[in-house]
Amino acid sequence: MRTSLTLLHSFVFVALMASSCSNKETAQEDPSQNPAPTGPNNCTPLETRTANAPDQKPAFAGQTRACGITTSAKLNVTVLARGLEKPWAVEPLPDGSLLVTEKPGRLLIVSSTGDKGQPITGLPAVDARGQGGLLDVALSPNFASDRTIFWSFSEPRTGGNGTSVARGVLSADRRSLEQVRVIFRALPTYNGTLHYGSRLAFGPDNMLYVTLGERSDLEIRPQAQQMNSHMGKIVRITTDGAPAPGNPFTGQAGTLPEIWSVGHRNVQAAAFDPAGKLWVVEMGPRGGDELNLIEKGKNYGWPLVTYGVEYSGSPVPNSVTAKEGFEQPVYYWDPVIAPSGAQFYTGTAFPEWQGNLFVGGMKDQRLVRLKIENGKVTGEEHLLKERGQRIRDVRQGPDGALYIVTDQSNGELWKITPQQ
Incomplete structure (x- = not known):
């Protein structure tokens, strides 16, 4: 897709106006209120505000x-814990303590009682401008025996930066990382500060799934549909960073063999459900955050197929909401929630939450709970609104509690349990 120079200049102006202290996905909006309509299941939908793209219609009921x-x-x-600087991810450890990443480039362990350790040494440098920095962290499937952790970060490179994934072995005293090496680099390198994607999720196949943003700008955005680029893709790799066996495009000329799915905008929420299926929650433009069930080799549309509009209010250039050969989202939000972090609940502390999907919401500062039945969303709840903090990540601990980090300069780590 090509756009005119005038449109490019307009986009750059809008992007500069929208960035500042908040990223574009989390710019606060104040849409007007409408009377609550009756939904397809003869209920009052949870969301009753005016849509950002009111002329767009869903492809199916619900x-x-x-x-x-x-x-x-x-x-x-x-x-x-308080006083965390822009925490991006929380990862429970088997002993009940928690790994937490801070965007400026620090990784630390918080004990189950809230004691913050010193930053773990040995991490490579990060480019922490804009939406970049130290991002997600995940334990090796064999962490109990190999003490290996994986993390994603915006890596400074000649000519710009890019999303990279590294691995290292946590020392016995848990103060440093050893045998550190970068195992994957998203290409091409780009000189920008937006849309790194960057959630890590190990599947039941013990392969590592990595979500990669398309870097936002109009000049690089079309690469979400180009098979010789990692931009706007989910990739599936081994723990050594090699293309995983069984990937859908292996051996195809002009196609990167790591690619698992295509056509994503900026995925910062990814989780496997109890049946082993991968779900992602994708930041849309203004309107059109998407819940997608990821299938091998499928195309999820961006920027050709999307709900929502540009931040300026203009249509996304040359886009439609549905097109043959492109997947529809299972669910979408308009207005958006700015999703980051996801967890399917499998614990016993909250029996009514079994199988529900939890998603961090940054723009409206809440934890989103989705009830999913037969592949469709049948209910939605917004929790923790009264706390007024941007929820960046949510994970379940071995104790069945949910652990949350908030996206603030003075960020917090929360533990969610039922009242006794």
Whole structure:
């Protein structure tokens, strides 16, 4: 897709105006209120605000504005730690302590009682401008025996930066990383500060799935549809960084063998469900955040097929909401939630949450709970709104509690349990 120089200049102006302290996905909006419509299931949808793209229509009933649902259990929120600088990810360890990444480039361990350790040494440098920095962290499937962790980060490179994945062995005293090496670099390198994607998720096949943003700008955005680029893709690699066996495009000329799926914008939320299926929650433009069930080799449309509009309010150039050969989202939000972090609940602390998907919401500062039945969203709940903090990541601990980090300069780590 090609665009005129005038349109490019307009986009750059809008991007500069929208960035500042908040990234574009999380710019606050104040849409007007409308009377609550009746949804397809004869209920009042949880979302009743005016859509950013009111002329766009869902492809099927229940694709947006699901029925509101309510958790019966009362929640207890324990603030385990304060003073975290822009935490991006939380990863529970087997002993109940938690790994936390901070965007400026620090990785630390917080004990189960909230004691913050010193930053772990041995990490490579990060480019922490804009949306970049030290991003996700994940334990090796064999962490109990190999003490290996994986992390994603925006790596400074000649000519710009890019999303990279590294691995290292946590020392016995948990103060440093050893045998550190970068195992994957998203290409091409680009001189920008937006849309790194960067969630890591190990599948039941023990392969590492990495979500990669398309870097936002109009000049590089079309690469989300180009098979010789990692931009706007989900890749599937081995723990050594090689293309995983069985990838859908292996051996195809002009195609990167790591690619698992195509046509993504900026995925910062990814989780496997109890049946082993990969779901991602993708930041859309203004309107059109998407919940997608990821299937091998499928194309999810961006920037050709999308719900929502540009931040300027103009249509996404040359786009439609549905087109043959492109996957529809299982669900979408308009207005957006700015999703980051995802977890399917499998614990016993909250029996009514079994199988539900939890998603961090940054723009409206809440934790989103989705009830999914037969591949469709049948209920939505917004939790923790009263705390007024941008939820960046949510993970389940071995104790069945949910652990959350908030995207603030003075960020917090929360533990969510039922009230006794």
